[in-house]
Amino acid sequence: MPAHDVLIIGAGLAGQRAALAAARKGASVAVMSKVHPVRSHSVAAAGGINAAISLDDDWHSHAYDTVKGSDYLGDQDAIEVMCSEAPGEVMELEHIGVTFHRNDKGELDLRAFGGASMKRTAYVADITGQAMLHVLYEQLMKHHETVELFEEWFTTSLLIDEARRCCGVIARDVRSGAMEAFKAKNVILACGGAGQVYKPTTNGLIVTGDGIAMAYRAGAPLMDMEMVQYHPTCLVETGILITEGARGEGAHLLNAAGERFMEKSAPNKMELASRDVVSRAEQIEINEGRGVGPNGEGIYLDVTVVPRRRTLEALREIVNLGRDFAGVDITREPIMIRPGQHYIMGGVKTDADGRTAIEGLYAAGEVACVSVHGGNRLGANSLLDTLVFGRRSGEHAADRAAHMGMPEMDSGARLLEDAAEIEAIIERPRDGRRVSEIKNELGELMNRYAAVFRDEDGLQTALETIGRLKEESQNAWIDDRGTVFNQDVLGAIELGYMIDCAEATVISAIERKESRGAQFRTDYPERNDEQWLKHIDIALNGDGAGGPQVSYSPVTITQWQPEERTY
């Protein structure tokens, strides 16, 4: 049985950064991912990474912007950690090879981004995530002797011993179909968010909430699950993301009358207000009949105001996306966009070292909720989150591993159970619904009722429907009876993960009877600090028989008292 000091599930930026950190501390490390590492969805992060590296900047300013962006729901101690460690983290990435864009002096160039009080976003054209992910993978290739890679292995469950400690996982080799138990002193979840719960979403097909659901099922509380970010600029038809870097470079948002409508809701920052504010403003224009396009369901993003040469150099990817996926040359004409699901601020509740409520289980990146993003994440803070908390988790787990023996646990029963469950899915009779049908219904449901604007009735409808979909998913059938690359059966397992995430989101959204950050309740349109300046935690207690239990935890405030939020 493979046994490691630190076993990392997921090989995006958080996972790879954790692996490097743990390996540098001398731990034996394994990284397991259901896809090849460079396919991880970090690859799609476009615009850049925030850090107060400019000599006239100060990390306190970055931290304040982040706190304000979070609508004061972010934990300020964790935000201070993230922002103060940001410059070092960016320099580290530069030193190992990320090809950050330079200014004329040869220093890192910085671009403007939403919700930031000055230019502090370092970038590689508009492929920053890709460049960082590929450079980290270069490092994993370099350190192949100390970091073992299990590429295309799908994790089915976490191994939790009787003392409620995590001591490994059960996983399936996607290529061969073989099931195996992996022993580990520590497991770090770094397997991303749950964007596929929504349709459309900017997130890849692999982003199915695996880590969130596995931790939740193992008894770890989730936090801030109601906070779902809609990105203001997604292609109308496909939901494909157009980077915030476009607005950072100066692009305008226009309604059907050609007005820069952001002056109504954010007269100072205009298009560069934080994402929740911009998405809401767009949705109001659309809802009130000022949208563009045949059905009036879009908004114009006008990049033509950016000098063409600058667009071709610094926004190349979206020039291609516009051309290939919308038939528009963005250097010549405006492109139609609308808000679309992009990121979940919530996740597995952790501290600033990535520790969850389960001993030996860590989480970092979008799967986790530290909480540094609170009610709304600032653009270009997610790459930073993955690096800082990926590294901290890796280091902490390696330190912990140095002082303990390999856990003794009989994993045989769980291994058989998981294998049997997969067999049972494959054998299901074809009298229920297809997995793909249920997934589509779930996505459309969430995008309708748990989106930019929410209310009690809609959320209750969503909750009831999720209950039905959960039942239907128990006997949803698939076609593939094979073992080699049976993606069909993995899809059925992922559907279960997604339904758990959706349920946690809707229950938390019903619970929060106020409007804050990404959660806007039309029936409670004001922020209510007196009652709701607190996190909503949700957990399955004991064997989960009692269903999801909601509780609260306090928001940590260090130096910034809640104020009215204007941009």
Place this chain on the structure above:
Amino acid sequence: MAESHGRPPEPFTLRLRRYDPESGEAPYWDEHTIELEPHRSVLEAILQARDRFDGSIGIRCSCRQAICGSCGVRVNGEPALACHTHLDAARRSARDGVIEIEPMGNMPVIKDLIVDMDAVHWKKIQRVTPWLIGKQPVPEREYLVPRESMVDVTQTMACIQCGACVSDCLAMEVDPLFIGPAALAKAYRFVGDPRDDEHFVRLNDLAQDQHGMFDCTHCFKCVDACPKDVNPMGQIMRLRRIATADHHIVDQNNGERHEAAFASLIRDNGLLWEAELLPRSYGGNSWLGKFHPRAGKELISSLPSIVKALLRGKVTPMGALKPHRIPKQDLKSVQSIYERIDGRDRSSGQRFELNLYIVGEDEPPPPEEPVVAAVVAEAGASAAEPPGGLATEGEQPAEPTSPEGSTSE
């Protein structure tokens, strides 16, 4: 492409190459008809077929926007990302109106459209020491490097490792050990990076390897195949130029001599003198080259080809002994290119480069806004004006420094 947007859904038929490794059966074709708007992607069509008709169709995919690099396949025989190929375009290029989708070439098939990239692609990537070996001492803040150099290596950084170029590499079909377009483009990412401290070691390694940079046959297949404009062949040519012109690496594959022979034959005659090319490539770059033992050996081993060419009338004994002739003024024009190149200021390290990355391919830039990198100055000098006489308006200058050939058979 724009004209297809806004059109209603219509039926498209896909013919998928299926293979089930557990069945013991040979690969077979499987047809499905789906309905989608014509500008939607081939991937969306495959996913619709999978969702509605057969969940066992195997294909790797995730982002649907040509950035994760998972869904490399062959569409009507040509390598492509399924998510980056429009249905109407795919139908236009189909033989019989049915869009044919197969797994990529040059790599073993695992199941259906899924190939074993580890066995080929990633192995080759690992061959080129694919990580930065940073200059020492590491600075406290960032390495200070020219703005242009980072934009330049971002072109190869933009490679999404999809394998499309590997799938279509003709040289790799003949020599499976060829390091190949993706890995050599990755190598340029370090050779072009001023922060890297091992340029010579890397270049020498790739020049001396007989499956290395001189194994490329300059066929442009990878340039066409690449969905991200990485231009792998162009990066290979840049490796060769830097190895030979800047580092003076004389390789055991005769690559450096071959380039020198090619260049001087054209300077002297205006056209290539094929019969002289081979002896000079092996024996040294002069008329006496053919008397060098290396050249003799190579001539003997090439005798069958020479005899065949003579028998088929491709060459005549007289033609082989004398160079081709072109009008005097044409020869003068060719030689003026050489004069311009030789006369450039070498101390600035400036090299004329054909770099289409930032330029895009759509239209000439408006005159008041010169597009960056039409001519990139390698060592960080700002983008120079196009050398007059070499470029006409709206076109890129020809690439005159090094008329590449190839030593591959």
